[in-house]
Amino acid sequence: MADTTPIRVAVVGATGYAGAEVVRLLARHPAVQLTAVTSERDSGRRLTEVHPYLGDLGLTLEAASVDAIADKADFAFVALPHGTSTQFVEGLISRGLRVVDLGADFRFDDVSVYSEWYGEHGAPALLGEAVYGLTEHARDAVTGARLVANPGCYPTGALMGLLPLASAIDGPVVVDSKSGTSGAGRAASTAQLFAEVTENVRPYKIASHRHQPEISEKLSARATSRVPVVFSPHLLPVARGLLSTCYVRLDGGIDVGGALADAYAAEPFVRLLEPGAFPEPRNVRGTNMVEIGWTADPSTGLTVVLTAIDNLGKGAGGQAVQNMNRMLGLPETTALEALPALP
Amino acid sequence: MADTTPIRVAVVGATGYAGAEVVRLLARHPAVQLTAVTSERDSGRRLTEVHPYLGDLGLTLEAASVDAIADKADFAFVALPHGTSTQFVEGLISRGLRVVDLGADFRFDDVSVYSEWYGEHGAPALLGEAVYGLTEHARDAVTGARLVANPGCYPTGALMGLLPLASAIDGPVVVDSKSGTSGAGRAASTAQLFAEVTENVRPYKIASHRHQPEISEKLSARATSRVPVVFSPHLLPVARGLLSTCYVRLDGGIDVGGALADAYAAEPFVRLLEPGAFPEPRNVRGTNMVEIGWTADPSTGLTVVLTAIDNLGKGAGGQAVQNMNRMLGLPETTALEALPALP
Amino acid sequence: MADTTPIRVAVVGATGYAGAEVVRLLARHPAVQLTAVTSERDSGRRLTEVHPYLGDLGLTLEAASVDAIADKADFAFVALPHGTSTQFVEGLISRGLRVVDLGADFRFDDVSVYSEWYGEHGAPALLGEAVYGLTEHARDAVTGARLVANPGCYPTGALMGLLPLASAIDGPVVVDSKSGTSGAGRAASTAQLFAEVTENVRPYKIASHRHQPEISEKLSARATSRVPVVFSPHLLPVARGLLSTCYVRLDGGIDVGGALADAYAAEPFVRLLEPGAFPEPRNVRGTNMVEIGWTADPSTGLTVVLTAIDNLGKGAGGQAVQNMNRMLGLPETTALEALPALP
């Protein structure tokens, strides 16, 4: 790889938690050169002033501009708030860049579902082309894509556990998720102050979070009929980490352990746990790994499937880089091999 | 109250988290005199050495002995590990004391369920007499009881939310609970070290925790038929606090908000939340309060009921004192009025 | 007390952390009636909507107005940002109210020191009258005061440990303090987000914090000559709690333990620790207590004095109520007896 010209990469929205995670991973990526990082709030400042932990990568933050980025980069990660990224992504694609969008704008197959939950869509034409980048379940499509819609953190956690079982799902699914606060972003907020979050767990948007239709749409696409989902997010006093506890009724015939092994035994980013062992976010912290465990409850007939990811890893920046690796024909694990620093 | 002779009270197992919480509450109880506190590990030490935050109550820890306690006390709280408390409680009752047992030994109606989950029962005769002390739902029985079995923390959380709806429950119930670590006790442990618990959430005993049959038995007793329950406990990086997110299918006719208001509108320890607001453990920290919220999910037809308690408050020591207050004919809120110290 | 007319009390700035702590304590105060609570941001909302944990006290937040408060209250706590409280306090005093000001505006004896650190003073005349309310060290003056300046949290912690030794101090004093985040207030902030604070300790304003001159002025007033102080605050991943580790060279003759006992042996809010035991903020959480410990280091000749307070308790709202109790001739411990809810 040493003698190839590095790919020039831009990160749009580089100071938020998801964008900074992409920067962190790319800073040690052997085939990539970071050529542009943007931030509206901090444009003009050196990146190292805002995020000293990244060291001095020699980068200065600039305001986001399609033209400026198109001049400097072949590939872009876009980590902008929902809605604002649509036209930005369209501009970059039209200028010939390939893009991983970390926002929600290109995740839905059904534009009417998008509109219902997010408002009118700014670039419906691109929606058809965008690939939903849950990598293990969309590998070939990702490889050739110009535009990958990086899945939401909650859908990633739920779908990694449930998709291999989708064809056997019978009835509604309960997804009860517990997330670290970095999923809510780095904007100033009273509700996210340390003193408001510590020693608490906060349910929010129960049965009304935008990731509910995302999970349902993707699960239904693999099931024999539409799968209704009730999704309950909870905010933990944790910076990074996402655990999803999913309750599902399955057709009697399915071999759960076998189905999960068929789907994931060879996957480098999936750790299937022995029966009776359950996943924990700390075991995947800072990485692109997914831990999956499950058990059956005879008294109710329900199967409980649990997954743990890092919401900024497999749930955002890690999977974004995994998708880029595929899109560029690089080994999928490049720059994603580090082990979590525990405890 | 000032001119009444105070009730002499013993706390057996006073240095564990639940026992110490009872001591904390009784130390400011106007009608009670703490006359004995026991600890096997720390007997002979002054309580204030082990727990300086309680101040100096003038008490020295002693090894637990039925005779010694019966000489000094009229009423006892027993906070011993499951199994070891059975004969101890039996001894105290036979010596004429009234008892609140914070362990599991007297919680079940069906001794065969107890045996299946805990082993052979040491005092099955008393089992019939013991009152399951979920106070709001057993007020009259508690009043006259000699022996009250204080409910488990998880069952308290789940049942306070579900019992008012029990008659309308149709099908299995999912109880997904998130608890602070103090529920696991104060014994030395590697798994409970700060460095093992922080920045994580740990599912454990999914569908196999002993509180699952306790919830199911009590819920079934109020329902039209047996209610199967799948119960999933999760350990939070939180010292105190317990949130339960319950998923249940209800008969179409029920008015959920009305049923909850009927049950609790006049209750001093229940705070019913407006639709769209959800309970948080921090709001009840250090108190005997229960917060309850709910929502209906049209897509699945499930109702989500959420409750927040302090696992050492309403989930243990607070409810124990509430039960004592009733048993002694005192106002139920005595010594339980303090507001949480937030943030 | 039951047949006395309750004192009508207002809390100006009732939704910030310090103001809300005063409200929490007054809500259970037997001689006080809360008649007004103000908030600029939330005026018009019921207090219970903003802070459900306080229960429903029947109070609606209003914008702060001298006239409105003077009509409704005999006594006021003012918890406004530094600078903005000056004229407000002056107005209330001139209308005959007695006031505890929780801000910095009336803490300094030397207006030139105030000006150097905070800017021009808006009511220098009142500065001479205001009593610096470190209660144990200003009891008589507080009793008769119209205006008490509640000490800063850091100065409270440092001075409670050092004042009894002040006459023996020889040379500069090091005060290294570690504080919970609630000391920084409840305003939205990126730096105070949970994800920015957890798993970290953050030094800030080392040797340049406004509490450095406050500590130095008060310490010097009791010493034989001016005592220079270097003060280093550190932000902990803790909501409440303040530990100060103070390093001081003392004249050889002093009996440290004796001097502390002379000052505090009879004090209800001070817990002097045995040699070799050190204070911990958790032991005083939610209370008005101060824990004090110390040791001598033979190798350097320095004495280390450590104190733990709750920055919102003795460091703000607790001491404010303690001062009010004295000003009103009530027992000093009224409404301040609760024990901390540990763990």
Place this chain on the structure above:
Amino acid sequence: MADTTPIRVAVVGATGYAGAEVVRLLARHPAVQLTAVTSERDSGRRLTEVHPYLGDLGLTLEAASVDAIADKADFAFVALPHGTSTQFVEGLISRGLRVVDLGADFRFDDVSVYSEWYGEHGAPALLGEAVYGLTEHARDAVTGARLVANPGCYPTGALMGLLPLASAIDGPVVVDSKSGTSGAGRAASTAQLFAEVTENVRPYKIASHRHQPEISEKLSARATSRVPVVFSPHLLPVARGLLSTCYVRLDGGIDVGGALADAYAAEPFVRLLEPGAFPEPRNVRGTNMVEIGWTADPSTGLTVVLTAIDNLGKGAGGQAVQNMNRMLGLPETTALEALPALP
């Protein structure tokens, strides 16, 4: 490097926090093959069962034996409790291995100081040969050493900040340190339970911790006369991270910023901060980095020097691997380049 035979390395005490950190780093080290990992408690189990976050490295834990390790490894890290490692290290050295010892047994130049604080020394002959491995300050000696004594975490933090200034130190030094709990190890403990540590900061062994003489000895060796040190450790509710706030009187002539820059400007693992910026442990979490900041306090004439390290990184496993890299003639940063996963 690809065509060299990998160095066979053993980690003795591989399941404790420091040992596991060495394993984590070596697992991604391109020039090393892990051939033996030991644990007394878990011998016979696969390492991945005990620490699933490390993935499956194909290693089974064995009981520690000099012979077994000498057969399998050329190099060993010894992370055993103080005292027990002495003879173990001696045995490995005599069998021709090179060793980094993470314990205290070989850190002191003066065996009488060791004896006073730790008890009789089991291998005083080796003490003379051992190199105190604060790498940046002992680079040449480390390169040729057979035995490197890895510095304690607290001394590493303090000395990295103070050694460049040692020649100008005038009078006693105050080192006030704040550490994560992983420094206390992974053994079961009540004092280290999550519920005992959260929402607190705990001073311990003030002026009596064994790292006090270690700091003093190393500092004195670079100073013009013996430097007395008072050292105060504090336990934070943090898993990893160590901040040291040091107070020192310096000869007037010294240029502090210049002295630090002279020492560290070219160092890959040191980040010198601009004046007014202060180090934070989060910025170095999971890495071998040291952040250093400082300020001068005119009022006392003291200089405050602050350093942040990861107590398991530069404070233990990271520096151990840095030392191994030097001993083996590898680039010093090998396997130590990862950036911290923030937030």
